[in-house]
Amino acid sequence: MSYEDRGTGADDEARGAGAGDDVRREDVAADASGRAEAEEARAEEARAEEARAEEEVSSLRAAAERDPDTGLPALAGALHRLSNLLSAAGNPTGALPPAKEAARIYAELGMRHPGDFQAELALAMGALGDRVADTGDRASAVPFAKQSVRLQRELVEEERPGASVPALAAYLLNYATRLAGAGEAVEAVPRAEEAVGLLRGLVEEDPEAFLPRLAAALHALGHHRAAVSDTSGAIEAAQEARSRFRALVAQRPDAFRPELAAALDGLAGHLDRSGDPGAGLRAAEEAVALCRESAAQRP
Structure with missing residues (x-):
């Protein structure tokens, strides 16, 4: 403390300010700690959800091998959900294979049962385009988005089961996004x-x-x-x-x-x-x- 500060209370104020700063730092640290704990809890919950989805895929894969007609549609749906979870968790590389497999299964089911599974294939194709774009390959994502529009448009125009105008609008917007991302x-x-x-x-x-x-x-x-x-x-x-x-x-x-x-x-x-x-x-x-x-x- 300088001689000029003696008896003025300046040092006391400085000590008080320092104490206040300490309290604020402790509050900030507590808030940061709380956020970190909440983020870790969310991450743990996401990992648990992914594990359940992977277990479901494994179980349904075995069921599909025993009875493809009933097991394959359920397996494709589970793969689609797993891909979405992995994408939401920031794992674009991991999300791509299940999206590809889901689209492939729905395409095979459509060939086995003409007229069925077209709406599901349209959804899976759009999702596959998203997963491809997430990996940075924006140009390759465009054909999948285009296919999703074509498939849903056919359903709507022909008024077939699975037709959905809201879905067609969503696929068109996604197609526009993919085109713009590819420079078109x-x-x-x-x-x-x-x-x-x-x-x-x-x-x-x-x-x-x-x-x-x-x-x-x-x-x-x-x-x-x-x-x-x-x-x-x-x-x-x-x-x-x-x-x-x-x-x-x-x-x-x-x-x-x-x-x-x-x-x-x-x-x-x-x-x-x-x-x-x-x-x-x-x-x-x-x-x-x-x-x-x-x-x-x-x-």
């Missing part, structure tokens, strides 16, 4: 536009179920249009996405506030690139305000 941005736009059109029709029938999907599809369409320099089209789609998400936030703010923030952020970028930075700034500021609300509630 121009080809991605009409697929995303078709998906939006299908979802508009579904929203008229069941707004509660399909309005979130339409809003998300419009958000994606804005980015696809922006990638081919269709700035006005990108803004149009993004503005509608914002409006749709606003309506959803009015009903369920906690559930859709992050999606509205993302839509506003996308709109801000499109507006800025259109030469209207003022409007872009306002949209970006609103996005930040929404994110602050979410952070305050769930830091």
Whole structure:
């Protein structure tokens, strides 16, 4: 302590500040420790779920060898679930083989039983494209996504069992994503536009179920249009996405506030690139305000 500090209380304040810092450091350390424990618990739960899925695959594989007609469909479904679990756990290399096997089994089942298992094969093909893309091979993922669209489109157009317009819309959006990822941005736009059109029709029938999907599809369409320099089209789609998400936030703010923030952020970028930075700034500021609300509630 310097002579100038004597009797002024400066040293006491310094000691008090140091104690406060120590408390804050302890709080931060406790929070970090708590997060680490929670993350480890989640990781352990994920590993246990993967182990159960692998055990299920092993059991069903043996059953399929005894009775292929009943065992193979169950095995393919289990392989599909295992692939999804491994992908969600950040293991793209491990997720690829079961996805390939699931698609192969469904294709074989379709040949054995014409007219059956096409919907399952469409789902498996789309998932296989995702798994291939996850390994970094974006160009090779495109044919699988294309196949999933073709298979589901046939079911819908022919009104066969397994037909699903929502699934077709989802596969079209995924196909657009795979095309864009492979550098085929121009080809991605009409697929995303078709998906939006299908979802508009579904929203008229069941707004509660399909309005979130339409809003998300419009958000994606804005980015696809922006990638081919269709700035006005990108803004149009993004503005509608914002409006749709606003309506959803009015009903369920906690559930859709992050999606509205993302839509506003996308709109801000499109507006800025259109030469209207003022409007872009306002949209970006609103996005930040929404994110602050979410952070305050769930830091």
